[in-house]
Amino acid sequence: MSILIVGGTSGIGLATARRLAATGADVHVASRDAAKVAAIAATDPELVAHRLDGGDGPAVAELGARLAPLDALIVTLAGAEGSGTLAELDLDSLRRAFEAKYWPTLIVLKNALPHLAERASITLVGAVSAHAFLAGVAGIGSLNAAVEGLVRPLAAELAPRRVNAVSPGLVDTPWWNGLSAGEREAWFSAAAEALPVGHVSTADEIAEAVVLAATSTSMTEAVLNVDGGARFARF
Numbered sequence: 460m461s462i463l464i465v466g467g468t469s470g471i472g473l474a475t476a477r478r479l480a481a482t483g484a485d486v487h488v489a490s491r492d493a494a495k496v497a498a499i500a501a502t503d504p505e506l507v508a509h510r511l512d513g514g515d516g517p518a519v520a521e522l523g524a525r526l527a528p529l530d531a532l533i534v535t536l537a538g539a540e541g542s543g544t545l546a547e548l549d550l551d552s553l554r555r556a557f558e559a560k561y562w563p564t565l566i567v568l569k570n571a572l573p574h575l576a577e578r579a580s581i582t583l584v585g586a587v588s589a590h591a592f593l594a595g596v597a598g599i600g601s602l603n604a605a606v607e608g609l610v611r612p613l614a615a616e617l618a619p620r621r622v623n624a625v626s627p628g629l630v631d632t633p634w635w636n637g638l639s640a641g642e643r644e645a646w647f648s649a650a651a652e653a654l655p656v657g658h659v660s661t662a663d664e665i666a667e668a669v670v671l672a673a674t675s676t677s678m679t680e681a682v683l684n685v686d687g688g689a690r691f692a693r694f
């Protein structure tokens with residue numbers, strides 16, 4: 460089984476890669492940062508890491524052709540901008556957020572498509588902000604709704620290939636590195652109290668759902684909410 464995870468050198472993507480490699484799959488992870496890509500050889504020698512910008516269509520097509528036929532394509536890339544209440548939202552930051560997540564996701568899908576196996580799976584990652592009753596996420600929520608909105612039409616269009624997404628809540632990954640250690644600890648501990656499950660998710664908890672979506676041969680057109688109940692929490 461040949462698998463490509465774009466965004467797989469960190470966080471949810473890397474946890475997913477480790478789980479899939481443990482099943483004996485041939486797992487390739489890809490991202491932009493040369494240091495992250497190089498680090499994989501030392502920390503996870505069972506994975507093959509590639510330097511790739513998901514926004515670079517020809518580069519995606521070239522890697523896809525080398526790995527074809529791909530049995531599973533998983534996209535876990537993202538930037539970390541775009542939050543804020545409507546009054547405070549920086550529209551340039553939100554535009555950058557779409558450039559960092561929505562457009563590269565679509566570019567990966569379009570350029571990898573010719574290199575997918577006939578019954579391949581595609582798994583995307585959205586976010587609870589697309590569904591939550593939560594102030595301050597109109598921008599980033601509409602971005603994640605756009606990503607999750609790809610699932611249903613593509614599941615119809617690309618069948619018998621399967622297309623799904625996982626929609627996480629708060630996950631302890633380097634995505635939060637923009638906060639200082641103290642800010643992060645304070646936010647995570649307040650969030651843990653507010654969340655119905657009583658804890659902030661680990662990357663591995665989300666990876667479990669990504670692996671299910673990628674490998675369950677009857678699952679298609681699903682958006683799996685794996686958010687610890689964050690949709691209903693009052694932060």
Ligand SMILES: NC(=O)c1ccc[n+]([C@@H]2O[C@H](COP(=O)([O-])OP(=O)(O)OC[C@H]3O[C@@H](n4cnc5c(N)ncnc54)[C@H](OP(=O)(O)O)[C@@H]3O)[C@@H](O)[C@H]2O)c1
Nearest residue numbers: 466468469470471490491492512513536537586630632634
């Ligand atoms: N962490 C959370 O609380 C949370 C909550 C809800 C949803 N999510 C979603 O979960 C997904 C994974 O996030 P994470 O928390 O695992 O973040 P992360 O640890 O920051 O990992 C993101 C990965 O994407 C790669 N990447 C970013 N832009 C890329 C591009 N253009 N091309 C290729 N690779 C790219 C990064 O590596 P390089 O820098 O080397 O490119 C990195 O490997 C994202 O879609 C995020 O929006 C996260």
